[in-house]
Structures are given as C-alpha cells and as structure tokens.
Amino acid sequence: xxxxxxxxxxxxxxxxxxxxxxxxxxxxxxxxxxxxxxxxxxxxxxxxxxxxxxxxxxxxxxxxxxxxxxxxxxxxxxxxxxxxxxxxxxxxxxxxxxxxxxxxxxxxxxxxxxxxxxxxxxxxxxxxxxxxxxxxxxxxxxxxxxxxxxxxxxxxxxxxxxxxxxxxxxxxxxxxxxxxxxxxxxxxxxxxxxxxxxxxxxxxxxxxxxxxxxxxxxxxxxxxxxxxxxxxxxxxxxxxxxxx
Amino acid sequence: xxxxxxxxxxxxxxxxxxxxxxxxxxxxxxxxxxxxxxxxxxxxxxxxxxxxxxxxxxxxxxxxxxxxxxxxxxxxxxxxxxxxxxxxxxxxxxxxxxxxxxxxxxxxxxxxxxxxxxxxxxxxxxxxxxxxxxxxxxxxxxxxxxxxxxxxxxxxxxxxxxxxxxxxxxxxxxxxxxxxxxxxxxxxxxxxxxxxxxxxxxxxxxxxxxxxxxxxxxxxxxxxxxxxxxxxxxxxxxxxxxxx
Numbered sequence: 001x002x003x004x005x006x007x008x009x010x011x012x013x014x015x016x017x018x019x020x021x022x023x024x025x026x027x028x029x030x031x032x033x034x035x036x037x038x039x040x041x042x043x044x045x046x047x048x049x050x051x052x053x054x055x056x057x058x059x060x061x062x063x064x065x066x067x068x069x070x071x072x073x074x075x076x077x078x079x080x081x082x083x084x085x086x087x088x089x090x091x092x093x094x095x096x097x098x099x100x101x102x103x104x105x106x107x108x109x110x111x112x113x114x115x116x117x118x119x120x121x122x123x124x125x126x127x128x129x130x131x132x133x134x135x136x137x138x139x140x141x142x143x144x145x146x147x148x149x150x151x152x153x154x155x156x157x158x159x160x161x162x163x164x165x166x167x168x169x170x171x172x173x174x175x176x177x178x179x180x181x182x183x184x185x186x187x188x189x190x191x192x193x194x195x196x197x198x199x200x201x202x203x204x205x206x207x208x209x210x211x212x213x214x215x216x217x218x219x220x221x222x223x224x225x226x227x228x229x230x231x232x233x234x235x236x237x238x239x240x241x242x243x244x
Numbered sequence: 245x246x247x248x249x250x251x252x253x254x255x256x257x258x259x260x261x262x263x264x265x266x267x268x269x270x271x272x273x274x275x276x277x278x279x280x281x282x283x284x285x286x287x288x289x290x291x292x293x294x295x296x297x298x299x300x301x302x303x304x305x306x307x308x309x310x311x312x313x314x315x316x317x318x319x320x321x322x323x324x325x326x327x328x329x330x331x332x333x334x335x336x337x338x339x340x341x342x343x344x345x346x347x348x349x350x351x352x353x354x355x356x357x358x359x360x361x362x363x364x365x366x367x368x369x370x371x372x373x374x375x376x377x378x379x380x381x382x383x384x385x386x387x388x389x390x391x392x393x394x395x396x397x398x399x400x401x402x403x404x405x406x407x408x409x410x411x412x413x414x415x416x417x418x419x420x421x422x423x424x425x426x427x428x429x430x431x432x433x434x435x436x437x438x439x440x441x442x443x444x445x446x447x448x449x450x451x452x453x454x455x456x457x458x459x460x461x462x463x464x465x466x467x468x469x470x471x472x473x474x475x476x477x478x479x480x481x482x483x484x485x486x487x488x
Binding site: 011014015016017018019020021024058082083084085086087089090091092093094096097103107109110111112113114117118120121122124125126127128129130131132133134135140141142145148149152153155156157158231233234236238239240241242243 | 255258259260261262263264265268302326327328329330331333334335336337338340341347351353354355356357358361362364365366368369370371372373374375376377378379384385386389392393396397399400401402475477478480482483484485486487
C-alpha cells in the first residue's frame with residue numbers, strides 16, 4: 001500500500017505564504033479534498049483529482065480523505081491557514097478514533113501560517129506578548145463556556161485572537177463577545193479587524209473596543225483584541241515584550 | 245531613499261517551511277541581521293552582508309536594522325518561527341517608538357510558522373480547540389504574573405503552549421510552571437515536549453503532567469500542555485473540536 005494523507009495548511013490566501021513543504025505534497029498528490037474555496041486555491045493539473053465539499057462537512061470530509069488514502073491514493077486535505085488551528089487536523093483524528101480500520105494510514109500534518117499570524121503581521125506585532133486564541137463558533141461548544149474563557153483571558157491580560165467571529169447563522173456572537181470583554185474592563189483596549197489578509201480584498205481596521213461594532217467583521221475576518229499595553233507607533237500596533 | 249526593513253520568520257528549522265515570501269525578501273536583501281544561529285540558517289551569497297548578534301541583544305539589533313534601512317539598505321531581520329510571536333517584531337516597534345527619526349522607514353512583517361504550530365503538527369492536533377501561548381521567560385515580566393496566567397489558563401481549560409521553558413540562567417522555571425498547573429488540577433493532562441522540530445535533532449516526548457520533568461526540555465524545546473480532553477489516537481495526540 002502506497003497511499004498517504006497529508007493534512008495541509010494553505011496559509012491566509014496569497015500563494016507566497018504557502019510553504020514549499022505543502023507545495024511539494026500537492027505536486028505529489030493524486031487527490032485534493034477540502035472546503036470548496038480552499039480546493040479552488042490549488043492550481044488544477046492533470047493527475048490531480050479535486051474533491052471540493054461544503055462547509056460544516058468536516059467529519060465526512062476527513063473520513064473520505066482517510067478512505068482514499070487507505071485505498072492507496074496520495075491525498076492532500078487542505079485547510080486555509082494552519083490545519084491544526086480550528087481546522088481539519090482535529091477532524092481527521094476524530095475520524096480516525098471513530099474508525100480504527102484506518103489506523104495504519106500514513107498521515108502527516110503540514111503546518112501553515114494561521115490567520116492570526118498573518119493578521120498580526122499586517123497590523124504590526126499585537127501578539128508579541130502572551131496571548132490566546134478563541135474560536136467564537138458555538139457549533140461544537142456551549143456559548144457560556146466561550147464567555148467564561150473571554151472573561152478569564154481578560155483577567156489574564158492576554159491579547160485575544162478571535163476566530164470565526166461571524167457566521168450567517170449566528171451573526172450576533174461577536175457583539176456579545178465584545179460586550180463581555182467590555183464588562184471585563186477591556187473597553188480601552190485596541191481591536192484589530194483584519195479581513196481577507198494577503199488577498200486583493202484585504203482590509204485592516206483598528207478601533208478601541210468600546211467603539212468596535214460587530215458589523216466591522218465578516219466571514220473572512222480575524223479579530224485581535226490587544227492586551228492592556230497594546231499601543232500604536234505610527235501606523236503600527238504592537239504589544240510590548242515587557243509586562244503591561 | 246530605497247531602503248527597507250523586512251522582519252521575517254524562518255519557521256521552525258527546515259528550509260521547506262520557509263515561505264516563498266521570506267525567501268524572496270532574502271534574495272533582494274543587502275543585509276541580514278539576527279541572533280547568530282538564525283543568521284547562520286540563511287545561505288551566504290555575494291551581495292548579502294550577514295550581521296549575526298548575541299542573544300538578549302534584541303533592542304540593539306532592532307535599532308541597528310532600522311538604522312541600516314534608513315541609510316538605504318535592504319534589510320531582513322530574521323527570527324526563527326514567526327517574528328510576531330515572542331520574537332523580533334515587537335522589539336522593532338519598541339525601537340521605532342524610542343527613536344521617531346526612523347518613522348519613515350518602509351517596514352514589512354513577514355509571518356512564518358511559529359514553533360507551537362510545528363510542534364503541534366508533529367504530535368497531531370493538540371491546538372485544535374481554544375488555546376493560549378505563554379512565554380516562560382521572566383526577563384521582561386514578573387514571575388508571579390506568569391503563575392497567575394497559568395492558573396487562569398488552567399481554569400479556562402485552554403491548551404497551553406509554553407515558549408522558552410528553559411534557560412541557562414533560570415533552569416527551574418519550567419519545574420515551577422508544572423507545579424502550578426498540577427496544583428490547578430491539570431495533573432492528568434497530556435504534555436508534549438517537542439525539541440528541535442523539523443531538524444535532524446528532532447525529539448518529541450509525550451507524558452502526563454504529573455510525570456513531566458523539567459529535564460525533558462532544553463533550550464530548543466516547545467512544550468504544549470493539552471486541555472482536559474486532549475487524548476491519544478494511535479501514535480497521535482489531539483484536542484477534539486467539541487468542548488471538553
């Protein structure tokens with residue numbers, strides 16, 4: 001059996017942020033799976049079968065990828081950003097746990113530049129001190145747990161990267177998250193709304209938390225809330241290395 | 245004036261994890277600055293002057309880079325991993341704030357694969373749910389603040405990436421951090437010690453927190469403490485996407 005599965009991150013958008021390791025895996029692959037817009041970022045070529053799928057099909061997509069690899073295909077499962085951060089790698093291991101018949105599939109996880117790193121780089125260095133990353137999607141966890149984590153993150157004075165701040169089905173969760181952080185004393189903190197970073201639609205907006213509005217984010221936005229010391233220098237935003 | 249400064253991340257070690265964006269900047273550069281082992285990772289070529297410097301010279305190195313760029317040179321300041329995560333980008337903005345005469349220097353921050361993403365990929369997907377990153381170095385912040393953050397991170401049930409767990413000058417801080425997390429009820433959590441990931445010296449060790457010993461880490465180690473649900477499947481470690 002010569003099949004394998006590479007779970008790969010395509011970075012935030014631009015091809016210049018795809019690692020050579022991921023490009024090499026795509027060159028060797030026979031099949032590429034992923035959410036349709038991400039599969040669409042992989043250049044078509046003869047011998048590479050695209051398998052685009054819908055959003056929210058993560059577990060099915062992971063199982064399909066494992067099955068193809070078990071059958072001897074060379075499979076790349078693509079995420080945007082990094083596959084290990086709120087993306088497909090965890091879904092693959094969930095599928096593997098549910099179906100031990102695939103336990104001998106050769107799997108590699110190929111890291112990438114996750115959205116918060118690309119957003120931070122565009123703004124300056126807001127993640128230059130201790131920070132956390134919270135997925136605001138409550139599809140897989142209860143909303144009160146998210147609020148609890150935001151309160152504790154505020155108390156820890158972490159900079160906070162918010163993934164999936166908006167969705168069509170639950171447009172209000174970012175508004176509530178901003179309220180929770182405001183109640184926790186973060187009203188003066190700087191907030192970065194970074195959308196579609198490294199693509200032609202890139203847009204970066206910076207406001208204080210008390211002036212932040214959920215409408216500033218869309219489905220392609222990564223939000224970073226600074227810590228209490230995050231500040232401006234010229235057009236840049238950064239968190240000093242020393243303690244606030 | 246045609247000078248510029250690119251603050252770039254070289255990724256965890258292997259050249260296949262350096263983004264094409266960073267490689268292009270290095271191809272165009274006249275000068276490369278950084279901690280000596282990182283400058284050593286950049287292939288020598290005619291027309292590229294290396295400026296290696298010692299560890300703990302971050303602010304001086306940042307100022308030197310800004311000065312060279314202001315004089316018209318094309319400068320890349322290299323970090324390992326991502327420059328925005330406990331690395332040189334914040335130091336550059338600190339230097340810029342201290343010396344406004346450089347405010348017109350053209351600066352770009354070029355993201356990279358930070359150590360925790362590479363370590364997570366080798367282990368599986370321990371950062372597949374909410375997580376935080378804490379720099380254990382207390383050179384620039386008081387140790388009690390680090391302990392407070394670890395306690396709050398445990399209460400939030402974040403997976404926790406620990407950067408700079410060991411240093412020659414303060415070999416005991418990882419031991420104390422593990423104690424704090426044990427006292428906070430994390431004794432059964434899985435801990436990943438990932439050293440020199442993607443290099444020939446790579447070593448990944450996985451133990452429960454109660455069995456973790458500071459000697460398992462050296463200066464090249466990134467430690468990831470799982471959340472309460474982080475688990476094994478076969479040889480892999482992952483944090484399920486759903487709430488613990």
